[in-house]
Amino acid sequence: MTPRDTASDRLRDRIAARFESPALRWGGIGLILVLMAVLPAALGQYATVIMTNALLYVVLALGLNVVVGFAGLLDLGYAAFFAVGAYTIGILTLDFGVNFWLALPVAVLAAAIAGVIIGGPTLRLRSDYLAIVTLGFGEIVRFSARNLAITGKASGLSGIGQPWLFGWHIATPTDFYFVFCALAILAVVVSLRLENSRLGRAWLYVRHDEDVAEAMGINRVAVKLAAYVTGAIFAAIGGAFFAANLGAISPESFSFTQSVLILMAVILGGMGKIPGVILGAFIVILGPELLRNLGELRLMVFAVMLLLIMLFRPSGIWPKRGVRS
Amino acid sequence: MSVFDIISHQLVNGLVLGSFYALVALGYTMIFGVIKLLNFAHGDLYMVGGFLGFLSLSAVASVVGSDWPGIFIAMFLSMIAVGCIGVVIERVAYHPMLAAPRLSILITALAVSLVLQNTVLSLTGGQYTAFKTDLGFGGINLGSLFISYNQMVLVATSGVLMIALHLFVTRTQFGRAMRAVSIDMDMSQLLGINVPVIIAVTFFIGSALAAAAGTMAGAYYGSIWYFMGFLIGLKAFTAAVIGGIGSIPGAMLGGLILGLLEAFGTQIPFIGSEWKDVFSFAVLILVLVLKPTGLLGKSEQERM
Numbered sequence: 001m002t003p004r005d006t007a008s009d010r011l012r013d014r015i016a017a018r019f020e021s022p023a024l025r026w027g028g029i030g031l032i033l034v035l036m037a038v039l040p041a042a043l044g045q046y047a048t049v050i051m052t053n054a055l056l057y058v059v060l061a062l063g064l065n066v067v068v069g070f071a072g073l074l075d076l077g078y079a080a081f082f083a084v085g086a087y088t089i090g091i092l093t094l095d096f097g098v099n100f101w102l103a104l105p106v107a108v109l110a111a112a113i114a115g116v117i118i119g120g121p122t123l124r125l126r127s128d129y130l131a132i133v134t135l136g137f138g139e140i141v142r143f144s145a146r147n148l149a150i151t152g153k154a155s156g157l158s159g160i161g162q163p164w165l166f167g168w169h170i171a172t173p174t175d176f177y178f179v180f181c182a183l184a185i186l187a188v189v190v191s192l193r194l195e196n197s198r199l200g201r202a203w204l205y206v207r208h209d210e211d212v213a214e215a216m217g218i219n220r221v222a223v224k225l226a227a228y229v230t231g232a233i234f235a236a237i238g239g240a241f242f243a244a245n246l247g248a249i250s251p252e253s254f255s256f257t258q259s260v261l262i263l264m265a266v267i268l269g270g271m272g273k274i275p276g277v278i279l280g281a282f283i284v285i286l287g288p289e290l291l292r293n294l295g296e297l298r299l300m301v302f303a304v305m306l307l308l309i310m311l312f313r314p315s316g317i318w319p320k321r322g323v324r325s
Numbered sequence: 326m327s328v329f330d331i332i333s334h335q336l337v338n339g340l341v342l343g344s345f346y347a348l349v350a351l352g353y354t355m356i357f358g359v360i361k362l363l364n365f366a367h368g369d370l371y372m373v374g375g376f377l378g379f380l381s382l383s384a385v386a387s388v389v390g391s392d393w394p395g396i397f398i399a400m401f402l403s404m405i406a407v408g409c410i411g412v413v414i415e416r417v418a419y420h421p422m423l424a425a426p427r428l429s430i431l432i433t434a435l436a437v438s439l440v441l442q443n444t445v446l447s448l449t450g451g452q453y454t455a456f457k458t459d460l461g462f463g464g465i466n467l468g469s470l471f472i473s474y475n476q477m478v479l480v481a482t483s484g485v486l487m488i489a490l491h492l493f494v495t496r497t498q499f500g501r502a503m504r505a506v507s508i509d510m511d512m513s514q515l516l517g518i519n520v521p522v523i524i525a526v527t528f529f530i531g532s533a534l535a536a537a538a539g540t541m542a543g544a545y546y547g548s549i550w551y552f553m554g555f556l557i558g559l560k561a562f563t564a565a566v567i568g569g570i571g572s573i574p575g576a577m578l579g580g581l582i583l584g585l586l587e588a589f590g591t592q593i594p595f596i597g598s599e600w601k602d603v604f605s606f607a608v609l610i611l612v613l614v615l616k617p618t619g620l621l622g623k624s625e626q627e628r629m
Contacts, residue, residue, distance in 0.1 A: 072429050121614040128431055129613055136606035139559070143603045189513065201539060211331035212603040260439065297447055303484055310433040311421060 031127055036181050040174045045274030046195060048177045055180035056238055057281035057320060061265035062187040062274065063234020069261065069272030070200060071227035072207030073123075074131040077138025078262050079230040083145060083254035084111045085239025090157035090249055091150060100163035104240050112229045119228035124222050126167070136257055146253040156250030160243050176245045183241060191274050194230065203227055257299070266300050330437060336586040341476050341545070344483035348538035349561035350568070351490060352531030358507035358571040359527045362419060367535060367628040368558015369441035370407055372551060374536025375543040376404035376445060379456050382544075392459045395476055400540040406535035409531025417539040420521075438558075445451020445551040455551045456543040479541055485535055487577050494573055503527055506565045507571065543604065561588075563609040569622020577621060583608065598629045 015144050033236055052189040060082060068076045088107035097108075122133045145151040152158075162171045163266055202223045205213040214220045245250050269280025275311040288298045349371050356364045382391055382399035389395040418437050422430040462472035494500035500507045505513045506523045540560040542557075543549040568575025585604060590604040612619065 068428070072426070072428050073426055076435070118610075122610070125613060126429055126616055129566075129617070130430055132363065132559070133610055135612060136559060136563075136609050139605050140603050143600070147599050147603075260435070263432075263435075270427075297443075299439065300443035300447055303436055303443050307418065307433065307436035307440055310429055310436055311418065 003131055012320075013237035034263065040177055045173055049173050050181050050285065052177045054282050055177070055184040056242055056287040057262065057276050057285050058184040059180070059187045059238040060235055060262045061269075061277045061281040061284075062191045063231045063238065063270065064267050064278045065191065065274070066116070066194065066203075066234065067227050067231040068266050070195065070203040070207070070222055072203075073127060073135045073224060073295050075226065075231065075259075076131050076256070076263070077134035077136070077141070077259055078114055078231065078235060079254040079256070079258040080134075080138040080141035081111045081114060082239040082242070082262075083141050084114050084232075084255075085236030085250075086243040086253070087145060087151055087157070087239075088236070088241045088250045089243045090152075090160050094157060094159065095150070100161065100240075100244060101165075104237070108233050108236045111232040115229040115232035116225065123224045123228065135256070135259075138254075138256060142251050142254050142256075145254065153250075154251060156248060156253075157243075158248035160247050160249070162247070163244055170244070176241075179241060179247075179280050183237065188278070195274070199226060200222065206270060211263065231233045264306055267306060268302075273292070327469075329593065330469050333467075335592060336585070337431060337470070337476060339414050339585035339588030340480050341584070342587060343581035344480050345538045345557065345580075346540055346561050346564045346583050347577045347580025348483055348486065348534045349557055350564035350580045351487070351573065352597055353561055353565040354532045354568070354573060354576040355503075355568055357565070358417065359503065359524055361564070362422065362430060362434065364419075364463070364531075365431070365437040366414060366441055367531070367556070368556075369438045370411060370447065370532045370554070370555035371535040371539040371542075371557055371561075372554030373410065374403050374407045374532075374539030375456070375549040375553060376449075376454070376539075377406050378540025379543055379549060381406075382456075382540075389459065390459060390537070395541065396458060396544050397482075403536045403540045407463065407536035407539075408529040408533035411424075411528040413530040415524060417608070419609075420524075422608060424505050442551055442554070445453065446533070449551060451551060453548045456547050458544050458547070460544065469473045475545060477614070479545055480521075482537075482541065486534060490534070493530075499523070499526060516605050525540065549626055560605050563605055564610070566617075566619055567612050569619030572621040575619055575621035 039051060043051075053292050060078070063081075064075060064078045067078070085107045088110045089100065089103050092103035092106060093100055118133065118137045119130075122130050125133075145156075147155050162169065164170070168174060168175075202213070202218050205216070205218055206220055206223050210220055213223075240251075265284040266277055267278035267280070268283055269278065270276025285303070287302075289296065291301070349367065353364065356362060356367070368624070378396075378399045380396055381402040385398050385402075386395055388574050389398060414437055417431065418433050422433050460475050464471050492593070494503060502513065502518045502523050503526065505516070505518060506527075508521055509518060515525075538557075539549075539554075540564065560583060561580070564579035565576050566579070567582055568577070568579030580615075586608060587601055587605055591601055
């Protein structure tokens with residue numbers, strides 16, 4: 001694609017330049033935090049539940065963004081790690097009576113191990129093989145959840161308890177909204193820190209030119225594996241709290257469509273750009289709420305948008321400044 | 326049933342499954358050969374082929390009936406239509422992306438797949454459509470083994486299509502040009518091969534083969550729905566990888582091997598048929614880990 005410097009790009013740069021000043025930036029962040037805090041009281045329970053879902057998607061999309069946006073690997077089975085997190089919590093708390101907070105690190109560990117098992121052998125291969133292997137892996141996890149007795153077969157697990165945190169019983173939708181607010185903020189901070197780290201620069205390098213990166217002494221496979229496992233950890237944490245929030249999980253929550261929706265959130269907003277990914281997550285969740293009467297055309301609209309974005313604006317709706325296609 | 330009965334019964338099942346996998350895998354491998362693209366939308370072309378075959382059959386059934394002659398005519402119409410859809414997809418979606426990073430073109434292919442799926446979803450409401458035919462249940466008995474005429478016609482038709490493709494690729498000018506493009510696109514262009522035409526022909530043939538498989542599968546199993554291309558797309562890719570991606574005989578071989586593996590996999594104690602799909606993905610991952618070039622493929626450097 002040829003680089004284009006359209007009027008909208010210039011306008012965006014001018015607006016962005018205004019926000020360079022620290023006072024405005026901190027003011028903006030403060031404003032967002034205040035809005036997040038008053039939202040449940042202002043908009044009522046229905047909007048709070050929708051926003052909780054959107055914030056879960058922010059966490060998942062930021063996790064997938066590490067894999068797709070930072071390291072440039074296509075993962076089509078991301079929901080599998082989300083499932084590993086949710087089912088680990090479900091099985092440990094229900095069958096073994098383990099406390100949620102003790103089960104959480106186990107869920108993270110399980111997802112990380114799954115990431116190494118599936119990524120380890122395949123990250124050496126062509127990048128499109130990885131895409132299809134992750135797709136296959138996503139299906140294996142879903143089929144296994146549907147066939148195994150321990151995961152409750154097709155009906156899934158229900159009655160997963162709500163956790164306590166220092167005497168606070170996280171029980172109401174508003175409680176979970178604030179928990180997901182905290183998780184989303186944590187995900188943003190970790191993403192920002194990762195992006196500017198030594199590892200983040202290595203990902204950038206590998207994404208742009210694998211061979212040169214390797215020639216410069218970057219261990220290509222190790223760096224990709226790190227991205228893959230980091231993404232898996234984000235998904236596992238999201239899945240753990242998702243299970244605690246709903247109290248019930250079933251294999252169909254972790255279908256291929258789920259993986260695709262998370263991927264759309266990453267791509268619509270702009271791969272690799274954190275505000276873009278957050279915007280994408282909100283579009284994917286809030287869009288269908290605003291376009292209720294679309295019904296089954298919902299995914300169709302996203303699919304056409306995805307195609308148009310790839311063809312005409314490959315860097316997303318809100319891409320990184322200075323990086324055009 | 327004796328052990329021999331089980332083996333011969335699964336052999337027939339495996340051949341039928343394998344013919345479908347092989348036909349779809351051929352398109353994967355041919356398209357991969359010329360433009361090094363993993364066409365995620367390929368399984369969906371199989372699905373669209375099933376639906377267009379169904380529509381064509383409804384249109385011609387009053388004249389020729391809906392037994393095999395009618396199905397062949399419907400299959401032929403569906404192949405032409407889906408072939409054209411394949412060519413349009415290549416021109417509109419993939420062609421502008423050929424120079425873009427690999428991640429972009431993969432996502433574009435995924436988007437095309439979703440557009441096809443959701444178009445059919447919104448037209449059918451996500452319901453299974455009954456693919457009504459007048460195919461009988463007749464067949465022949467070989468000892469205790471029963472083979473239906475439908476199974477025989479299906480395997481034979483797939484065989485004829487594959488032989489025709491093989492002759493086209495090895496004996497014609499077009500086929501030679503196609504092989505040249507898959508080895509080195511730039512050099513072929515310099516030597517006067519009309520590369521865009523070759524790419525279009527490849528997409529046409531690959532998509533048409535998927536449509537043939539889709540129509541036959543619809544008629545054989547008796548129902549079609551918008552998501553039927555997803556699993557077979559994955560499995561056909563597995564078949565293409567087993568045979569060695571980019572290799573046409575490899576795709577045929579890989580399809581048959583996967584079909585047989587799956588048929589016999591259901592007979593392994595403690596595994597059972599609900600694990601059938603997991604089994605083929607496990608095969609895919611094992612092949613990629615142990616022998617990524619497949620049985621007949623050549624090792625290859627990643628495009629930069």
